[in-house]
Amino acid sequence: MDYQFKAGSIPLLVSMPHVGTDIPDDVAAAMTPAAVDKQDTDWHLVRLYEFLGEMGASTLSARWSRYVIDLNRPPENTNLYPGQDTTGLCPVDTFHREPLYREGHTPSEAEVQRRLAAYWKPYHDQLRAELDRLLALHGRVVLWDAHSIASVVPRFFEGKLPDLNFGTADGKSCAQGLSDAIVARALAQDQFSVAVNGRFKGGHITRHYGQPANNVHAIQLEMCQSTYMDEDAPYGYREDRAQQVQGVLKQMTQAAAAWGRA
Template sequence: MDYHFGPGTLPLLVSMPHVGTDIPDDIAATMTPAARVLADTDWHLRELYGFLRDLGASTLAARWSRYVIDLNRPPENTNLYPGQDTTGLCPLDTFAREPLYPPGGAPGDEEVRRRLALYWQPYHDRLRAELDRLLHVHGKVVLWEAHSIASHVPRFFEGKLPDLNFGTADGASCDGALTDIVTALAQVDGRYTVAVNGRFKGGHITRFYGKPERGVHALQLEMCQSTYMDEAPPFAYREDLAERVQPLLRQMLAAAADWAGQ
């Protein structure tokens, strides 16, 4: 199976497109040792969000690494942040600019099309189908895009990121009332720094599927990995840190589902 999927009963779907750590053998054979470190993975999010099944949310998580193909990039590979550096649909280097392929070994157009069909499309087909199912049942649904990133990535931003970075495509992907509800909970908690539509405004999934006028409200949360894990290899999960942030995550997601169910 190309993804991990669990249907729920709430008007809430949590998508994790960057948690995958598998690389098909034929692709891995063409890549550099840097690729096998998988440094840019959104590590441990399935564990961090492990309460979702009890909550009643639908979940969709990637199997394949973003180094195979990035599920949160548009299929035509347009830059989501014009004028800013970013990695592409089939990344050629890591966030630290380490090459993922030896010279001359980058995937060509035919290989990119093959990966789109084999690894990108199945995730999006399931995402679309589950959104449609939840819309049919509830009439309104929240799509929560769960992401995480190292707190310092000089390639993309200066200094340390805020702990919790919410993105709604500058308000286009979800009702402002939903954004206000979840961000207020984070701010009242007081232990984590918060940004809204700052460096991260939401990727392709948030922007493409978030259609408030059609009942789909998409919101991305990009968390600093320092809130729940060690950011250096071997990227260990920190239960002590995770237990601090999990109640807030659960509170925000429950509030989002309640809002959609009203």
């Protein structure tokens, strides 16, 4: 199976497109040791969001590493942040500009198209099908796209990121009432810093599927990994930190689900 999926009963689907760590043998054969480290993975998010099962939310998480193909990039590989440095649909380097492929083994356009069909499309087909199912059941649905990133990545931004970064495509991917309800829970605490539509405005999943006029409302949360884990290899989960941020995550996802039911 190309992903892990669990159907829920409430109008909330949580997508985790960058948690995958598997790399097919034929792809790995062309890669460098930097690729094997998979440092740019959204580590441990499935564990961090484990409370979603008790809530009754639907969950969809990736099997394949983002180094194989990036599920949160558009299939035509357009830059979602024009003028800014980003990694593409089929990344060729890490966030620290380390090459992912041995010299002469960068994927061809034909190989990129093969990976789109083999690894990208199944995830998006399931995502679309579940949104449609929940929409039919509830009349509207909330899509929460869950991400995490190292708190300091000089390639993309200066200094340390805020702890909780929300993206709604500058208000286009969801109703204002939904984002207000979620962000209010984030701002009610003073342990974690918060940004809305700052450096992260939402990737392809948030922008493509978030269609408020069609009752599908999408929001992305990009979390600093320092809130719940060690950011250096071997990227260990920190239960002491995770318990604190989990409380905030629960309140925010509960707010999203309640808004979806209203």
